[in-house]
Every structure is written in structure tokens, then in C-alpha cells.
Amino acid sequence: xxxxxxxxxxxDSKSIHAYLQQCLExxxxxxxxxxxxxxxxxxxxxxxxxxxxxxLDWEMPLKDGPTTFKELxxxxxxxxxxxxxxxxxxxDIMQMLEQGVAEYMMKPFTQDIVLDKISQVIN
Amino acid sequence: xxxxxxxxFFADYIEAELGIIYVEANYFxxxxxxKDIAVQLGFTDLKALYHTASMGISGQMKSLLLDLATNxxxxxxxxxxxxxxxxxxxxxxxxxxxxxxxxxxxxxxxSSGQEVYSxxxxxxxxxxxxxxxxxxxxxxxxxxxxxxxRAEAGMYxxxxxxxxxxxxxxxxxxxxxxxxxxxVKPLLKNNITxxxxxxxxxxxxxxxxxxxxxxxxxxxxxxxxxIKIIKEIVNHLNPGGFLLLGAAESLFGLSHDxxxxxxxxxxxxxxx
Ligand SMILES: C[S@@+](CC[C@H](N)C(=O)[O-])C[C@H]1O[C@@H](n2cnc3c(N)ncnc32)[C@H](O)[C@@H]1O
Ligand SMILES: [Mg+2]
Numbered sequence: 001x002x003x004x005x006x007x008x009x010x011x012d013s014k015s016i017h018a019y020l021q022q023c024l025e026x027x028x029x030x031x032x033x034x035x036x037x038x039x040x041x042x043x044x045x046x047x048x049x050x051x052x053x054x055x056l057d058w059e060m061p062l063k064d065g066p067t068t069f070k071e072l073x074x075x076x077x078x079x080x081x082x083x084x085x086x087x088x089x090x091x092d093i094m095q096m097l098e099q100g101v102a103e104y105m106m107k108p109f110t111q112d113i114v115l116d117k118i119s120q121v122i123n
Numbered sequence: 124x125x126x127x128x129x130x131x132f133f134a135d136y137i138e139a140e141l142g143i144i145y146v147e148a149n150y151f152x153x154x155x156x157x158k159d160i161a162v163q164l165g166f167t168d169l170k171a172l173y174h175t176a177s178m179g180i181s182g183q184m185k186s187l188l189l190d191l192a193t194n195x196x197x198x199x200x201x202x203x204x205x206x207x208x209x210x211x212x213x214x215x216x217x218x219x220x221x222x223x224x225x226x227x228x229x230x231x232x233x234s235s236g237q238e239v240y241s242x243x244x245x246x247x248x249x250x251x252x253x254x255x256x257x258x259x260x261x262x263x264x265x266x267x268x269x270x271x272x273r274a275e276a277g278m279y280x281x282x283x284x285x286x287x288x289x290x291x292x293x294x295x296x297x298x299x300x301x302x303x304x305x306x307v308k309p310l311l312k313n314n315i316t317x318x319x320x321x322x323x324x325x326x327x328x329x330x331x332x333x334x335x336x337x338x339x340x341x342x343x344x345x346x347x348x349x350i351k352i353i354k355e356i357v358n359h360l361n362p363g364g365f366l367l368l369g370a371a372e373s374l375f376g377l378s379h380d381x382x383x384x385x386x387x388x389x390x391x392x393x394x395x
Contacts, residue, residue: 088281090299093290104290106281112198113285120203120289 004029005122006050010040010068011057011084016107020055023111027118037063041071048077053118056101058085058092069101080121084109129173130154136180137192141266142323142348145192156191163187186268194343195270197234199287200241201338202370204389209242209334210249212386213365214256216393217333226259229332231322231356232340233263236274236307237287242336243311244296262329264320275317277307322352331361339369346377353378357394366392 005028009020017033024031032051034040037060044050054072058065069081080102085092088106096104102121105114130153134145145153154169161172164184176184200206217226230239239261246259265271284293284305297305320326322340335356341349356366357380366381368374374381374392381392 088299088303090294094294097291097294106285108282109285110282113282116198116287117285117289 005052005118007031008040008043008051008054009033010035010037010054010060010065012036012060013057016057016084020114023114024118027115036060037065037068037071040068041075044072044077045075048075049079051079053121054079054081055084056081058083058087066096066099069096069099073100082117082121126154126169126173129169130157132173132177133157133188136176137188140185140321140323141189141192142344143192144343144345153191160184160187160191190267190269193267193270195234195267196339197237199237199284200245201238201287202389203287204387205338205367205370205391206241206245208386208389208391209367210245210253212384213334213391214246214249214259215253217363217365218255218257221255223333224257226257226334227330227332227361228259228261228334229329229336229359230261230263231320231335231337233265233274233317234270235279235283236263236277237279237283238336238338239263239274239315240277240296240307240311241287243315244292247296247311248292259314261315262318262332263315264318266319266321268319271317271319277312279305279307281305322355323348326355326359329359332359332364333361334365334367335360336367338367339372341372342369349377353380357381360394362394364394366394368392 007024007028009017009031011017012035021031034043056065056069065083065085082103082105083096083101084105084107086107093104103117105117130150134153138144157172158169161169164172164187166172166175180188214226217223228242230242233239242261246256250256263274265274278300281303284297293305296308296311298308300306320329337356341352344352353374357378360366374383381394383390383392
């Protein structure tokens with residue numbers, strides 16, 4: 001990856017935002033944070049191409065990850081979405097991959113895991 | 124360090140067995156690890172361990188000493204371009220004359236197995252579009268009993284299973300067990316044999332290979348040992364067979380028996 005990325009992180013956990021920010025520092029031009037699906041849809045609906053990648057939590061208040069993903073698809077989102085969740089049942093992962101998320105990362109994760117997964121998604 | 128002669132004794136043993144050199148600057152770390160081993164084996168202290176070791180080293184003590192010195196760092200699809208080269212260039216090159224019924228592959232320092240399972244997954248995926256890929260038999264070997272057992276078990280923690288492995292392939296080739304362990308599905312193990320082999324010693328009837336992965340293990344060896352191991356690999360490769368090294372390794376100055384090839388950014392070698 002040569003170009004630095006613009007990433008939107010959607011997660012209700014402040015510490016996940018902080019950790020992602022730190023992990024992704026080497027590859028990001030900027031990383032923006034929102035705290036639930038309602039905020040994510042709000043941020044993206046008139047600006048669908050604003051980011052190179054969206055990292056989306058599953059469990060969040062107001063609007064969860066799967067619902068958010070569905071709405072964003074209906075709005076015409078093309079940007080790859082990587083799901084990030086502590087759900088690690090194969091059925092859950094399969095469900096999201098079938099709906100079209102580009103990659104699925106289980107919590108906890110390390111910096112090399114997230115960098116590696118992002119490079120697979122972007123290339 | 125009062126135990127300097129003891130440390131030197133163990134450092135010499137490790138070097139003789141593995142070719143891995145402990146310089147004196149790292150004796151502090153060595154001492155620390157030896158003390159752990161002494162405790163594990165029920166000795167009162169390092170001197171007691173040394174006393175027994177000086178009469179001969181074998182069994183569990185040997186395993187622990189070899190494990191102490193080896194680095195088992197690995198991941199699935201480590202340097203992904205190498206695995207693409209395997210399915211896009213190397214295998215097609217081997218079968219281009221149409222007379223190959225089996226491809227024999229050796230993962231010569233397989234650590235906990237990620238490398239050999241990545242080879243198996245890559246080939247299985249490639250078969251979806253290339254129907255002419257013949258049966259591929261794999262040998263996975265390592266000097267460490269402990270790590271070889273882990274490879275054979277094919278059981279990985281949630282962190283390990285995510286390193287380098289896309290989630291789609293994880294779901295396809297692994298079952299989730301209890302307690303967050305992910306297990307390689309039996310079908311992926313079908314054509315893999317596991318065997319303990321020290322690259323510095325006689326390999327004994329392992330046969331001939333078409334592809335040898337010898338990755339991230341030569342880096343720890345002296346130039347003389349590297350040359351010796353590569354010479355042996357040449358003797359165990361079919362004509363036109365391939366050698367794959369780690370991303371930071373090269374054959375430069377070590378062998379004239381190969382031509383260097385590049386595919387999709389991956390560098391590898393074909394026996395002349
Ligand atoms: C860093 S790992 C490399 C694993 C894998 N090939 C990869 O590239 O990801 C190195 C492995 O080499 C093994 N090893 C070290 N010295 C060896 C020797 N003399 N003979 C065979 N294996 C050896 C270690 O036990 C360890 O599992
Ligand atoms: Mg959450």
C-alpha cells in the first residue's frame with residue numbers, strides 16, 4: 001500500500017477508537033470516529049465516497065452494525081467495509097460475509113492482524 | 124556472571140545441534156531460559172542441570188534446550204505473493220509437459236504448521252479454476268518436537284488464526300472448537316505428513332521433491348551451514364524443481380545450481 005488511507009471507524013467503544021488510531025497510524029491519512037450506526041449513516045449519506053475503508057462494529061446502541069451495513073448498501077455505498085466484532089461464531093461471520101462485507105475481524109486483534117487484513121481488502 | 128562456563132557449555136551444545144549461535148552478549152537471556160528449564164525438569168538450580176547434562180543430553184531435556192534457542196515466528200500466507208506464485212507460476216510450470224501425476228512439496232522448517240496449511244489451501248483454491256493440478260503430497264518438518272506436535276494438531280488461537288488468513292478461508296478450512304480454538308479441517312491434512320528433521324543432520328530417505336519451502340530458517344545459520352543445507356536441498360530436488368526462501372533471504376553467494384525467477388513481486392529459484 002503506497003497511498004495513505006482515509007478510514008471511518010464506527011464503534012461505540014472509545015478505547016477501540018484509540019487502539020485503532022494507534023494501530024493504523026502508519027497507513028492512514030486520516031481516521032474519523034463515530035459512535036453508532038445512526039451517526040455513521042448521517043456522516044456518509046451525502047458523502048458516500050469520503051473514505052477508502054469503513055471499519056464497522058457489530059454491537060452498538062441505536063443502530064447495530066448489520067443494520068447499518070444494509071442501509072449503507074441501499075444508499076449505494078461502494079467503499080469496502082470490514083466488520084469488527086467480538087462475535088466469533090462461524091455462523092455470524094458467514095452471515096456478514098454473505099451480505100457482502102469485505103472482511104471480518106474478531107476482537108481482540110493485534111496491529112499486524114489489522115494491517116494485514118486491510119492490505120488484503122484494499123489490494 | 125558466575126556460571127559462565129556452564130552457559131558456554133549449553134551455548135556450544137545448541138550451536139552443535141542447531142547451528143544457532145549464542146553470542147556472549149545474550150548469555151544473560153540464555154541463563155534466564157536455562158533456569159526455567161532447570162525448574163521445569165525438577166533440578167534445584169542451574170548447576171544441578173549442568174551436572175546431569177554434562178553426562179549426556181537426551182529426551183525431554185534435549186527438546187527443551189532446542190526449543191529454547193529456536194524462534195517459531197510464523198503466520199498464514201506469510202508474504203502472500205509467494206503463495207500466489209505457487210499457484211500461478213510454479214505449479215503450472217511443473218505440469219506444463221503434462222506427464223506429472225504427483226507433485227511433492229516439502230515445508231522444511233514448518234514451525235506450527237501455518238506454512239504447510241497455507242500451501243494446501245492455496246492449491247485447493249487453485250483447483251477451482253485449474254483442473255489439471257495433480258495430487259500434491261506435502262511433507263512438513265521441523266527440528267522441534269514441541270512445535271511439530273502443534274503443527275500436526277492444527278489447532279490455533281483466535282489471534283493465530285487471524286494472522287494472514289482471510290476470514291473467508293478461515294471459515295472454509297477451519298472448525299471452531301470450544302474455548303476459542305480454531306481447528307484445521309481433516310480434509311486439509313489429507314496429504315500432509317509430519318516428521319522431525321534437523322536440517323543440519325542426515326535427512327534419511329525423504330525422497331525427491333518438486334518444491335521446497337525453506338523459509339526464515341537459514342537466516343540463523345552460518346554461511347558454511349547455509350551452503351551445506353542448500354547443497355543437500357539441491358540433491359533432494361527433481362530437475363526443474365523450485366526452492367522458496369524467506370522474503371529477506373537470497374541465494375546470493377550460496378549456490379550456482381539455480382536460476383532466479385520473479386512472479387508478481389515474489390522471488391524464487393528453479394533448479395537448473
Ligand atoms: C521462524 S520459523 C519459520 C517458519 C516458516 N517457515 C515461516 O517462514 O513462517 C523457523 C523454524 O525453524 C526451525 N529450525 C531451526 N533450526 C532448525 C534446524 N537446524 N533444522 C530444522 N528446523 C530448524 C525452528 O524450530 C522454527 O520452527
Ligand atoms: Mg460495540
